[in-house]
Structures are given as structure tokens and as C-alpha cells.
Amino acid sequence: MLRISCPLTRPAEREYICRVLLEEFLGIHYLIEFKDRNDIEITLSGGSEHRLVLADVLLSKSEAEWLKPASLPARPLSRLEVEGMETRLPVIYGHGEPPLEQLRLEQPIIHCSLDLFGSCFFMLTRYEEVVSQERDHHDRFPSVQSLAYQEGFLDEPIVNRYTELLWRMLESLWPELDRKPRASRKLISHDVDYPFFAMRRSNLSIAKESLGDVLKRRQLEAAVRKARMIGSRVATLERDPFNTFDWIMGLSEQAGLRSSFYFITEQTEPGVDGNYAMDDLEIHDLMIQIHERGHEIGLHPSYRTYLSPQQIRREFHLLRQQAELAGIHQEQWGGRQHFLRWQAPDTWQGWEDAGLQYDSTLGCADRPGFRCGTCYEYPVFNLRTGQSLKLRERPLIVMELTVLETPHITEEEAFATIGRYYRECVKYAGDFTLLWHNSRLVRTLDRKVYQRCIEELK
Template sequence: MRQPEREYIFKVIFEEFLGIPYKVEFENRVDIEVVNEQSSGTKLIISDIFLRTNELQWLQKSSLPKSPLSTFAHRLFGMVPVIFGEKNSGGTYFEKEPQAIYCGLDIFGSAFFMLTRYEECVITERDQRNRFLARYSIAYQENFLDRPIVNEYIEILWELLMDLWPKELHRRPREFRFLLSHDVDWPFYVVGKTTLQMLKEITADVIKRGSYHSAYKKLKTLWKTRGGNLSEDIFNTFHWIMEQSEKAGIRSAFYFITQETAPGLDGNYSMKDTEIKRLLNEIHNRGHEIGLHPSYHTYKEPDRIKQQFDILLDTARANQIKQSIWGGRQHYLRWDASETWQYWEDAGLDYDSTLSYSDLPGFRCGVCYEYSVFNLLTRKQLRLKERPLIVMEQTVIFASGLGLKGREACEEIEHYYNQCRRFNGDFTLLWHNSQLVKEEEVSLYQDCIGLLQTN
């Protein structure tokens, strides 16, 4: 049952995550048996629950995990939630015998559930921008959104394999990556605004928000850009951002909106603008990355995603910009589990980095590794990779329930950084170029970059 799904999750876990050779033989059984051909007589039996779901229940609410989830204690991870699994006759999830280990945690089914965002194809609740929020997810409801649960499951699997075959198996080493990206929504503050509009914003900064520093910088921008010179614009932080990244030894990725679909939401620039072309060349010449930020109304419109990517490629070619890999992120994190990945694949993009929640930071996919994605409707693995977004600065600074500042905001971000580092994963951080106006924003950003020097 569900052979394409099983082939996919085995490939991701064994090949992509662990880097160990394997082969699959399908049998009519109610569990998964892992054996080592070099060491006969011992085996690992793993519970197989989720991928044996009845066809009539598949992609239905009845197939979702039952709350509250059961848990078990682990020496490293504390109480581990069981998304899918079953206890043995003795009431535990693990049992060791001389020739076998029994694991009641459905490692493969639970990982498949998280990596494919299965629940988002089943649960219909959405916010006003038609986004699946953190609070709708099983991870939030069961209090493990701040943990890369799939990574924990992988480590548990590896412990079991090492218990049985410590000399025969060798895991591929991984290196931690700090992946920093910037959605270019508003490259310039003054473009598209009248002097009166800017003066009203400046007045509101003082009277309503008490943000005198922000008001001063906007007033300074209004004065210095009056002749059309955008180098002094407060949102034009690109040179400074690249400078900070270069000092830290990392590359920044800048994702551009290439076409407007929602006036007032899709930025204030065109790829034909002289200043944008100059910026693209500077980014490329300094060794940083350029990517796509499909506009507001694209996440369910494949033709628009393809068209906007073509505009980016045409602009790059016209400016002698070449990259081996092209990726990006959906604007406003608008994404649909049943469609958007396929549209990115069809457009020819190499990776997506949309998958975080708009209301809270955390591990939406349950993992801090980049991985190949799977189309739940066509039941096919795609060439496209997902590079899960772990933290967006706005969810920490502005999100309801957080709204953190200063040291508290830094500690929140540092928690996720440390979780990713623990598993030699990817800490993906999104910071908008326009979110570096206030002193506390600049300070927090520098603290985030500084994590590389302190760890």
C-alpha cells in the first residue's frame, strides 16, 4: 500500500538525511522490517501506521493524528511526542530482544506527514490572507512547534540502527549552514509616496508610536532624496547588509518581485528600473544570491509564477548575471500544500524557502534540513527542494503572542539557531531590507549575525 509515498520517504530519510545506502523490497506485512545484509540474524521492526491508512480515509480528517498525542522519554530530547505509533503489549514504544529491536514509533509515516504538509491538505481553516497558521497545526496544538521533531525521529532511528549494527553503518557527515535571505518588498521608502504622505507617516511616528529615531531617519531620507538620489533612502540597506554578511563569512540571498499583481502589496519597483539593475549587478558581483519573490496573487497561479521567473531570468541574462541555482519565497508566505510546489517545479525553480508560519517562528515542516518535496495529489516526488524557513524577523518582533524586543527577541531567535546547530542543520533567517530603520532592529540583526561568532 502507498508504494510511491514509501519510496519517497525512504529516499529522503536514508539517502538525503542519513546518507546511507539502502534498497526496498515490498511485502504484505503490517510493519517495516529493516535488516542488514552484511549482518544476518538481527533486525529492526518499526511500526507502520500512517501509510497504511485506508484509502477512503486518506486526505480526510479521520486520518489526522489523534489528540492528545502520546509521548515517551528520551535521554537527549526529553518527552518526545508520538505523531503516529502504537505501544507494544508491555505498554512501551521500544522493546529489545537478542535478535531484534521493536520500535512502536511510526518514524517513516510521521516524517512523511510533516515533510509533505499533509495536514494542510486536510484542515480548511485559513487566515484573512488565506494562509495556514501555526495555531491550526498539530505541532502548535501539541506544543512541539519549537522543536525539529523529524530531526529528533531521525536521531532515534540512527540510535536504533547503531545499537544493532555499530560497525557496519557509516553516516554521511553534515555541516551546519546559516542561510540568510531578504525579501525585497520595498527597496526604497520614498518611491511611490508623495511628500504629504511621508510627512503624515513621520508625524505618526512621533505622536502615535513615540519613535523619534524612525521619524528622524525618514525626515532625513525625505530631504536627501529630493533630487532623486536613492542612495540615502532608509530602505536602501543592501550595501550594509552585504557588508555584514561578508564580515561573517556568509552569503545573503535577495528575492525580488518581478511583476505587480496586487497594487499596494507588491512593492514599488520594476525590474526595468535603473536602480534595481544596478542593485542586481552589485549583489551578483559581490558573490551574493538573487532569487524570486512571486507576487501576492501567484501562489495558486502557475502561469504567473512561470512568467515572473522568466522576467527574472531575462533581466539576469541582460545584465550578464549567471547562477547555477535559482530559488526564492512566496510573497506574504502565501502557499498551498496541494499546488504551489508543483508550480515552482514546472516553472523551473530549484528550491523554495517559503515554509514558515506568518504568525509564529518554528519548524513548520518539523525539520531543519533541505529536502526533496512530494506532490500529495499526483503522488510523485519532485525535483524541487524545500529549504524550510525557520525564523522571519517580523514574527518575532510583531507577531501576536510574541512582539518581543531587545534581549528577549534575541533569545527567541537564538533558541532556533541552537536547535538547527544541534542537528548540523540549516538555520534559515529572513530579514527584510526595510526592517532596519529603528535602532533596536539594527541591533537585533547584528546580534543574529553575531551568533556565528559566539557559537
């Protein structure tokens, strides 16, 4: 069993990050103790002379600096050359000036100038998003303001890289250690913003939308498919271009996957929060169909819920209520915030208080990438209260809009882009989390790329 000797400061934060990295990610048993020291020392129970000594920076910040701009990493970041690793690691927190010395895995004592635990804590808790006041027009933290984007590692799961470095150092010192096996997962989810295009739409509205596809979005195929709904009765939805649920589920079933469908249960921003109500017969029947085919139903909290725990709780109650009426019972409930509107740590706390088990909001709204620095699911932490939560985060890696809205992108280019992120996740036996709206399968291009993601990414 490992012994982790830490400084006295911020015990809850230290216990959290040790649990995530060592227990959750690596599956290694350990004991943690707090002493008057300024670094972190890891030893093995039983008197071995071998030791791993890690720098400690972030979690030793003073109370006056904590969650303030002065506690953010100094830029430009240093890079750490690790013996046997092809690329250098960006050092979010550590000791030394750029470039840092090469880290050699020499026994019996390894001194690592990277604050590995603090750097992972920074990424997983979204520390910078609490400190920064930068927001876009939807009140979201812009990816271009993130340290990962500005330092060029948004496209790689830096926390997974740090975890692999930690394992390499531990294994070098104590070869008898074992880590738990992991298996990659492909997690496919669908935000149901508009289940049916023609629902509650007038012929004039359908015509305007179709015209917009031609003039603004240059999508003639989508325009034609939508225009065909003019004059159709709402109850006849077989030809509706957004009614792709049967096709989606069929592809998932053939690939041995379970799709998740996240529903908006109430409107807090008319015109933005979909075009349906949970007591619509069409939605009732759709939920039953999804459940009976073995797929998952989840929550897609409406536009103005991200800072309203009461509204999140209300909307989750409405979802559970409709599920009960449909005879749907699930052991686990999760979902994703509408428009990816999320604020650290308030939205997480709202989900925790509502009784949800997992969230999958944390991806970038404007580009693919590793916003949390990891492709592993993990328990979350409230930076304001200093408490670990039961809620788990499933980081969102790719949303189809961030790829397909690239001007003039081809099928091969879109598939290659998505494939790069998939392979990064597989490299660490992680989870590739893909969001694809049911309403974004109108064009042949969209359907071909999606089908290839399900069938060819293996």
C-alpha cells in the same frame, strides 16, 4: 546495505520518505521491497539475525481515508520514552494508548511502536495542510491550527528528532554502519518588498507613513528617519532608510556568508506588491551590485501567484530576463512566496513547473518555529499526484517580524529568542534559515539585533 521490507500500499510515498530519511538525511544505502505485511522491517544484507520492526499507520490508511480528516493523528498524542533520551517523543502516528511503553534498544530485535516513516512523511509533505480548511485572512494555514503548535512541539524539529532515533536504533543493531557527516549552515535571505522607501512616493505619502510610525506603531526613530526623505529626489537614495543593501552585504562578507535577495518582478496586488519595477535603473544597478559582490538573487513571487503556476512561471521568466540584461548568471535559482502565501501541494508544483530549484517559504507567518519539523533542506512531494519533485524546500525557521513585533521586546530578549532556534538547528547540524527584510533595519534596535545574529551566532 539495509533492506527495507514495507507493506504493499502507497509505494511512491514509501520510496520517497525512505529516500529522504535514509539517503538524504543519514546517507545510508538501502534496498526497498514491498510485501504483504502490516509493519516495516529493516534488516542488514548478509544474513544478520538483527532486525528493526517499526509500526506502520499513516501509509496504510485506506483510499477512503487518505487526505481526509479521518486520517489525521488522534489527539492528544502519546509520548514515547526512549532509553537514554532525556525527553519523551510525541508520537504523531503509532500503536498503543498514552503513555506508550518505554522503547529499549535491546538486540537482536527492536520493536518500535512509533510509525517513524509515516510521521515524518506527515510533517515534510504538510499533509495536515491539505486536509484542513483552516485559513487566515491572507489564505494561509494558521500555525495555531497545526498539530505541532497544539501538541507543543513547534519549537523543536521533530523530524530531526525522529531521524536521530532511527539512527540510534540502526547503530545499536549494526555498529558498523556509518552516517554521512553534516555541517550546519547559516542561510540569510532578504525579501525585497520595498528596496527604497522614497521610490514612487509623494511627499504627502512619506509624511503619512512617518505619522503612522509615531501614532500607530510607536516607533519615533523610524518616523524621523523616514520624514527626512520629504523633499528628496528619488534618484538620490544614499539617505534612504530602506537602502541597507551595502550594510547587509558588508556584514555577510565579514562573516563569510552569502546573502540571498529575493525580488518581486510583477504586481498582482497593487499596494501590496512593492513599489518598484524590474526595469527601474535603480533595481538594475542594485542587482549588478549584489551579483558582483558574490551574493545571490532570487524570486519573490507576488501576492496572487501562489495558486497560479502560469504567473509564477511568468514572474520567474521576467527575473531571468532582467538578470540576463545585467549579465547575471547563476547555477541555482530559488526564492520565497510574498506574504508566505503558500498552499500544499499546488505552490510547490508551480515552482517545479517554472524551473526553480528551491523554495524557502515554509515558515510560520506569526511565530518562529519548525513548520516542516526539520532544519534540513529536502526534496518535496506532491500529495495530490503522488509524485516526488525535483524542487527542494529550505524551511524558514525565523522571520524577523515574528520576533521584533512582540510588544516592548528588548534587544536582549529578541536576540535570545532567535538564538534558541539557532541552537536547535546546530544541535542537528542543520540549516538556520533567517529572513530579514532590507526595509526592517530602520531602527537602531533592528540593526543591533540583526548585526548580533550575523556576528555572534556561531
